[in-house]
Amino acid sequence: xxxxxxxxxxxxxxxxxxxxxxxxxxxxxxxxxxxxxxxxxxxxxxxxxxxxxxxxxxxxxxxxxxxxxxxxxxxxxxxxxxxxxxxxxxxxxxxxxxxxxxxxxxxxxxxxxxxxxxxxxxxxxxxxxxxxxxxxxxxxxxxxxxxxxxxxxxxxxxxxxxxxxxxxxxxxxxxxxxxxxxxxxxxxxxxxxxxxxxxxxxxxxxxxxxxxxxxxxxxxxxxxxxxxxxxxxxxxxxxxxxxxxxxxxxxxxxxxxxxxxxxxxxxxxxxxxxxxxxxxxxxxxxxxxxxxxxxxxxxxxxxxxxxxxxxxxxxxxxxxxxxxxxxxxxxxxxxxxxxxxxxxxxxxxxxxxxxxxxxxxxxxxxxxxxxxxxxxxxxxxxxxxxxxxxxxxxxxxxxxxxxxxxxxxxxxxxxxxx
Amino acid sequence: xxxxxxxxxxxxxxxxxxxxxxxxxxxxxxxxxxxxxxxxxxxxxxxxxxxxxxxxxxxxxxxxxxxxxxxxxxxxxxxxxxxxxxxxxxxxxxxxxxxxxxxxxxxxxxxxxxxxxxxxxxxxxxxxxxxxxxxxxxxxxxxxxxxxxxxxxxxxxxxxxxxxxxxxxxxxxxxxxxxxxxxxxxxxxxxxxxxxxxxxxxxxxxxxxxxxxxxxxxxxxxxxxxxxxxxxxxxxxxxxxxxxxxxxxxxxxxxxxxxxxxxxxxxxxxxxxxxxxxxxxxxxxxxxx
Numbered sequence: 001x002x003x004x005x006x007x008x009x010x011x012x013x014x015x016x017x018x019x020x021x022x023x024x025x026x027x028x029x030x031x032x033x034x035x036x037x038x039x040x041x042x043x044x045x046x047x048x049x050x051x052x053x054x055x056x057x058x059x060x061x062x063x064x065x066x067x068x069x070x071x072x073x074x075x076x077x078x079x080x081x082x083x084x085x086x087x088x089x090x091x092x093x094x095x096x097x098x099x100x101x102x103x104x105x106x107x108x109x110x111x112x113x114x115x116x117x118x119x120x121x122x123x124x125x126x127x128x129x130x131x132x133x134x135x136x137x138x139x140x141x142x143x144x145x146x147x148x149x150x151x152x153x154x155x156x157x158x159x160x161x162x163x164x165x166x167x168x169x170x171x172x173x174x175x176x177x178x179x180x181x182x183x184x185x186x187x188x189x190x191x192x193x194x195x196x197x198x199x200x201x202x203x204x205x206x207x208x209x210x211x212x213x214x215x216x217x218x219x220x221x222x223x224x225x226x227x228x229x230x231x232x233x234x235x236x237x238x239x240x241x242x243x244x245x246x247x248x249x250x251x252x253x254x255x256x257x258x259x260x261x262x263x264x265x266x267x268x269x270x271x272x273x274x275x276x277x278x279x280x281x282x283x284x285x286x287x288x289x290x291x292x293x294x295x296x297x298x299x300x301x302x303x304x305x306x307x308x309x310x311x312x313x314x315x316x317x318x319x320x321x322x323x324x325x326x327x328x329x330x331x332x333x334x335x336x337x338x339x340x341x342x343x344x345x346x347x348x349x350x351x352x353x354x355x356x357x358x359x360x361x362x363x364x365x366x367x368x369x370x371x372x373x374x375x376x377x378x379x380x381x382x383x384x385x386x387x388x389x390x391x392x393x394x395x396x397x398x399x400x401x402x403x404x405x406x407x408x409x410x411x412x413x414x415x416x417x418x
Numbered sequence: 419x420x421x422x423x424x425x426x427x428x429x430x431x432x433x434x435x436x437x438x439x440x441x442x443x444x445x446x447x448x449x450x451x452x453x454x455x456x457x458x459x460x461x462x463x464x465x466x467x468x469x470x471x472x473x474x475x476x477x478x479x480x481x482x483x484x485x486x487x488x489x490x491x492x493x494x495x496x497x498x499x500x501x502x503x504x505x506x507x508x509x510x511x512x513x514x515x516x517x518x519x520x521x522x523x524x525x526x527x528x529x530x531x532x533x534x535x536x537x538x539x540x541x542x543x544x545x546x547x548x549x550x551x552x553x554x555x556x557x558x559x560x561x562x563x564x565x566x567x568x569x570x571x572x573x574x575x576x577x578x579x580x581x582x583x584x585x586x587x588x589x590x591x592x593x594x595x596x597x598x599x600x601x602x603x604x605x606x607x608x609x610x611x612x613x614x615x616x617x618x619x620x621x622x623x624x625x626x627x628x629x630x631x632x633x634x635x636x637x638x639x640x641x642x643x644x645x646x647x648x649x650x651x652x653x654x655x656x657x658x659x660x661x662x663x664x665x666x667x668x669x670x671x672x673x674x675x676x677x678x679x680x681x682x683x684x685x686x687x688x689x690x691x692x693x694x695x696x697x698x699x700x701x702x703x704x705x706x707x
Binding site: 340341342343344345346349369370372373374376377 | 427665674
């Protein structure tokens with residue numbers, strides 16, 4: 001009897017399943033979208049849900065710095081309606097790929113609207129401050145030409161609030177790539193505001209808080225600095241591998257909210273029929289981010305003042321460091337591509353000894369032999385594995401963005417807090 | 419002054435001492451082999467072999483991660499297969515050995531690139547393959563030193579037939595059946611030293627430390643023993659200076675070492691007393707008076 005009942009139950013379940021799944025897919029074809037790397041892909045998946053067919057180019061444990069696109073990737077890009085990218089020159093290979101695949105959909109830059117951290121800014125604030133002044137001087141001379149070049153300057157003024165947060169940079173970059181779609185996107189932002197989505201500005205408000213934590217002057221400097229980021233690319237920062245700014249912006253939970261907003265806006269524009277669902281998913285996701293943030297805040301606040309220096313293989317945690325007043329040191333610099341020199345390793349070892357740093361960390365995507373040697377030589381322990389540029393596989397401790405951030409924070413707090 | 423420039427880096431930092439020891443081991447093991455490669459007009463064979471071991475190391479890495487053993491065995495196996503296969507083809511068919519070697523190493527390289535592209539994408543494999551002399555751990559050092567010792571020992575045993583083969587391969591073939599054995603053992607030494615050097619400097623840079631000092635020594639000495647001694651000294655000196663340059667001017671260490679060896683080669687080319695540019699073309703006044 002029981003077996004009959006269970007058969008009946010499963011038959012019902014099957015019937016329900018077979019009934020619901022086809023209707024969902026008949027009702028609408030999921031729109032094909034592409035995300036460049038696993039972390040962004042996870043966010044897009046969260047917000048797009050069942051309405052999108054997502055392809056992630058650089059999968060779990062993959063290194064997007066040195067990714068070589070395959071024909072399969074080019075095909076996914078060619079077929080996609082929306083292409084999500086991190087921006088800030090993280091995916092140097094993407095422009096060529098999109099061109100080669102004659103991609104004609106909408107490109108969504110997830111870092112649109114974040115406050116980018118200038119290259120290595122978090123390391124030496126005083127030096128950087130002087131730097132800003134220099135930029136301002138440069139900019140004064142070129143300001144007028146610059147504005148004349150931007151036909152859409154009026155547009156910027158409409159979004160005064162965004163401007164403060166470095167929106168201008170993006171315009172500088174876009175103009176370079178000639179992607180006019182982006183401007184459409186900004187209008188989207190305007191629409192959100194009209195919808196009364198106050199969460200939208202949660203991220204910005206958080207940034208307000210940052211200002212209170214730290215140096216007002218420094219940030220005032222940023223705002224002016226950011227407005228002319230287009231120039232910076234031609235200034236002295238031009239030599240760096242990664243362009244002007246640290247691209248690893250997702251390492252700050254505040255920025256993740258902005259990522260979510262950009263993703264939702266991009267999806268809503270490409271698929272207006274399901275826009276409300278995208279915004280609902282975004283709201284749920286943002287709520288989870290905010291909840292996680294309070295946990296991480298508590299963990300990081302509990303770290304003792306003399307244990308706030310962290311050694312990692314490559315410099316991917318600038319935003320995390322800024323948010324929690326930590327210092328991250330890395331022998332390899334910002335990109336995993338560069339070769340280390342003896343001088344870098346020696347400097348790091350000297351620092352570990354001088355500040356008696358007790359733990360160094362390894363990353364999932366880098367060659368960790370170097371860190372093991374450094375740990376060996378300084379007597380520091382390996383504090384654990386941090387996930388910086390890629391999620392772990394399904395079974396790993398960081399298979400989603402939120403898991404990754406939680407894992408990193410927990411690993412740091414366990415290794416440093418002891 | 420001298421202390422700060424030359425010795426302090428090694429006194430203060432263990433990784434510098436390890437790097438130097440690793441480089442000296444590679445210098446001692448690889449340069450004599452490089453000298454013989456040059457004398458046998460096979461300098462480019464070293465380069466071909468370096469490409470041939472690359473896919474083997476890649477497979478080793480993909481099978482068991484960053485394991486020294488797996489990558490070493492993979493590299494040795496791939497290199498030996500290419501060496502034996504090309505030698506076999508040369509002896510059985512009418513194709514000459516250099517052509518068959520070129521064919522086999524290209525096949526091996528293509529296979530490696532294929533494997534890397536389909537299964538790679540984890541850690542950037544090129545980074546792994548380029549090796550880093552600054553991250554040599556104990557096992558890597560022991561491996562490098564064992565390879566160097568073994569290489570020197572085998573070379574000592576093979577010295578006479580090898581010299582004969584350099585001078586007059588036909589004669590060796592006529593008086594001894596060991597010609598083939600000598601040849602393959604020598605190729606095995608090339609492969610072994612390249613695999614050892616690959617852990618320290620990466621596959622391509624390992625060829626540099628093998629060939630450049632030998633080529634430079636050519637302008638300083640005439641006897642084979644002299645060539646080997648000068649080459650080994652140049653290699654060790656280049657390692658020392660290259661590491662110091664990397665330390666003081668924050669240059670990547672592998673290329674720095676090879677470039678110093680390259681500068682040594684350039685200087686030898688010009689100033690070397692044995693067939694150098696100046697010695698060769700100077701009007702020989704001193705002999706006239």
